[in-house]
Amino acid sequence: MMQFRTKEEQVADFLREGIISGRYPRGARLKQQEIATMLNTSITPVREALKLLAAEGYVLGDSYRGATVAPFDIEASSEVQSLRILLETQLVKGAVERVTGEDIAELKVLAGEFAGAFDAGDNEATRAANYRFHHRLFEIAAMPQTLHFVQILWARYPFDLINRLSGRVSRAADEHDEMLAALIAGDSAAAMLATRRHIEAGYDELRRSVALDAASARGGPTPREN
Template sequence: MMQYRTKEEQVADFLREGIISGRIARGSRLKQQEIATLLNTSITPVREALKLLAAEGYVLGDSFRGATVAPFDLEASSEVLSLRILLETQLVRAAVEKVTAADIGELRTMAAEFASAFDAGDNEGARAANYRFHHRMFEIARMPQTLHFVQILWARYPFDLINRLHGRVSRAADEHDEMLAALIAGDAAAAMLATREHIEAGFRELRNSVAGTAT
């Protein structure tokens, strides 16, 4: 069962998804009133969500006047990569132990949404579905502090660039299937390995792309 989220948390998650998927561009300005109008809510939860995202590193600036989506440092991403692998594999291991049939149904639906968005040529939608799939899988672990740290790492990771690489979304869909199959089978070791390989594959492809552009 999904956890109840306050309005502040719902707004923060909407913005995280937008930033990670690339729908909200790095360096763009976030205006409280525009966000509140879009989400049909008041200014207060938007202001509090921006404060939370500033603490996590997703945005920079004064939340009262607006905030700017933080840039990322590709060099620092290699350190973030190691931390992601460490924490996300632990979340997956715990998820294997706690997953229910209802959880599996939700994850299958999310994986299908990811694949359907890709098939329809909706890359932005696929990137957003990718975020939801990972977040839901890690929620199942019921390790909120670890998930909180992972979300901080996600703020510093170039998902938007990785998921724009040619063919990456299709390959990620296959990798999701491997993760989900291991989760359904109750095979913690296989689920952890599939998660590690999924994280490493995206970063390796980005690194190779950057190296190819530089030569």
């Protein structure tokens, strides 16, 4: 069962999804009144949500004067990846132990939304669906403190860059299927391994892409040519 969330937590989750999906690009200004109007709420929960997101590292600035989406720190991404693997594999283990048939049905729908958005060529919707799939999966574990730390790590991870890589979304959909299959089978070890591989695959593909771009900019041989 999904836990009750306050209005500010709902707004914060909406904004996290928007930032990770690229709906709100890095450096974009977040206007409280626009967000409140969009979500049919008052300014107060929006302001409180921005305070939460500032504490987690998603946004910079004063919630009263205005906030902007935080820039990505590529120097920290390797450490963040290691921490993601450590915490997210524990969350998926907890999910295997607590998952219900209703949860599995919901996750299948979310995985289908991810694949469907990709097939439709809607990149923003694809990244948003990816966020919802992972968040719901980890929410099942009922480990709110661990999930909170994972959300802090997500603020510092280059999801927008990884999901733009050619063919990455299709491969990620297959990796989601592996995670779901292990979850349905009740196999904690397989679910943890599939989660680790999923995290590593995206980051490794990004590193190779960055290396290729750097070699091309230098006019030298690409890493594959060495």
